[in-house]
Amino acid sequence: MSSPTQEQVQQSLEKLQDPETGRTLKKQIIEVTVDSSDINVKIGLTSFALPIKDSFRKEVTDHLQKEFSGTSATVEIVDYVRPATPKGQIGLKAKAVIAVAAGKGGVGKSTAATTLAMGLKRAGCSVGLLDADVYGPSLPHLTGTRGQVTKGDNGKIIPLDAEGIPVMSIGYMIPPGEAVIWRGPMLHSAVTTFVRDTDWGELDYLIIDMPPGTGDIALSLSQLLPLTGAVIVCTPQEVALIDAIKAVGMFRKVKIPVLGVIENMSSFICPDNGKSYDIFGKGGAKEYAQQDNIAFLGEIPINIQMRERGDAGKMNDNFDDPNIAPYLESVARELVKTLVANAKANPVQVQLPVLG
Ligand SMILES: Nc1ncnc2c1ncn2[C@@H]1O[C@H](COP(=O)(O)OP(=O)(O)OP(=O)(O)O)[C@@H](O)[C@H]1O
Numbered sequence: 001m002s003s004p005t006q007e008q009v010q011q012s013l014e015k016l017q018d019p020e021t022g023r024t025l026k027k028q029i030i031e032v033t034v035d036s037s038d039i040n041v042k043i044g045l046t047s048f049a050l051p052i053k054d055s056f057r058k059e060v061t062d063h064l065q066k067e068f069s070g071t072s073a074t075v076e077i078v079d080y081v082r083p084a085t086p087k088g089q090i091g092l093k094a095k096a097v098i099a100v101a102a103g104k105g106g107v108g109k110s111t112a113a114t115t116l117a118m119g120l121k122r123a124g125c126s127v128g129l130l131d132a133d134v135y136g137p138s139l140p141h142l143t144g145t146r147g148q149v150t151k152g153d154n155g156k157i158i159p160l161d162a163e164g165i166p167v168m169s170i171g172y173m174i175p176p177g178e179a180v181i182w183r184g185p186m187l188h189s190a191v192t193t194f195v196r197d198t199d200w201g202e203l204d205y206l207i208i209d210m211p212p213g214t215g216d217i218a219l220s221l222s223q224l225l226p227l228t229g230a231v232i233v234c235t236p237q238e239v240a241l242i243d244a245i246k247a248v249g250m251f252r253k254v255k256i257p258v259l260g261v262i263e264n265m266s267s268f269i270c271p272d273n274g275k276s277y278d279i280f281g282k283g284g285a286k287e288y289a290q291q292d293n294i295a296f297l298g299e300i301p302i303n304i305q306m307r308e309r310g311d312a313g314k315m316n317d318n319f320d321d322p323n324i325a326p327y328l329e330s331v332a333r334e335l336v337k338t339l340v341a342n343a344k345a346n347p348v349q350v351q352l353p354v355l356g
């Protein structure tokens with residue numbers, strides 16, 4: 001075909017959806033140039049969607065090549081800033097609030113929450129990490145953040161910093177090793193302090209590490225602000241799967257969408273011979289997720305170094321380990337893909353100013 005006009009390319013790009021909101025890309029088309037059969041476009045992408053930057057660039061390139069066959073398209077992705085709309089009555093400035101939970105203790109919730117937060121952060125998103133496990137807080141340990149929190153000039157608690165991720169935990173408010181006995185109302189006020197009275201700044205994602213059992217805290221959280229959804233962690237064992245199914249039921253009961261399932265400790269890769277052993281079995285979580293129409297976000301193998309890095313508060317180092325990094329990066333990317341698919345199916349409504 002003859003080369004398209006700049007206007008034709010512009011109009012064609014407007015048919016595409018912004019991954020974050022599902023609305024038209026229109027405002028994010030920064031530049032379009034056409035030089036005979038070469039199309040060059042510059043598209044803005046928010047930091048929220050950076051984990052899927054490569055597949056988004058491919059989507060735009062493929063779209064242009066399909067619409068204008070015989071041309072070559074070069075797509076450059078640049079930063080686009082869209083502030084978060086404050087969430088709930090407490091006005092938390094986060095685009096997505098995600099609870100990482102399981103029906104069972106010790107399956108790797110805190111590990112998954114930490115690696116999700118770090119994976120998103122490394123991809124360029126702004127991320128906060130909240131430890132809602134008031135009984136057995138693990139995040140100070142896993143993120144290597146120790147100390148007591150202080151209050152800023154605005155009266156809000158300043159979270160601790162784990163390589164650019166603000167982290168808040170009850171562990172920064174009580175002496176280490178001290179047990180806290182919680183009663184219902186105290187639990188609610190602790191969660192309120194974590195979410196409302198903490199200076200989170202502007203976040204793309206707030207990742208919440210849930211305690212085992214989850215019922216009360218999930219309810220308290222869902223009363224404070226609309227949760228985007230829950231990610232369920234389970235191991236391949238059948239008993240763990242039964243508990244995971246219970247957890248899914250619990251979240252659905254309190255009307256928190258279940259976004260996906262992560263299978264942790266899926267297999268053991270032997271450091272001596274590189275062979276993979278399915279110690280707890282394999283594939284059950286994936287099968288269940290498919291049956292129940294829940295996204296399967298991927299698996300995390302058992303890895304000795306990962307446990308050691310967790311104990312040493314150096315979880316970020318997992319992302320420099322070629323045996324484990326691809327799994328962790330993929331889980332974070334799949335979560336964003338799921339959120340993007342939801343946004344595209346149900347575009348976020350533009351909030352119009354209230355008149356009169
Ligand atoms: N894939 C893995 N490979 C190796 N060790 C792991 C893996 N996942 C978790 N662990 C280790 O297992 C232990 C339990 O993990 P984690 O604390 O994340 O579980 P949890 O579900 O949050 O537990 P709890 O119910 O106590 O909150 C930790 O020592 C952690 O380092």
Ligand SMILES: [Mg+2]
Pocket residue numbers: 109110111133138209210211
């Ligand atoms: Mg935990």
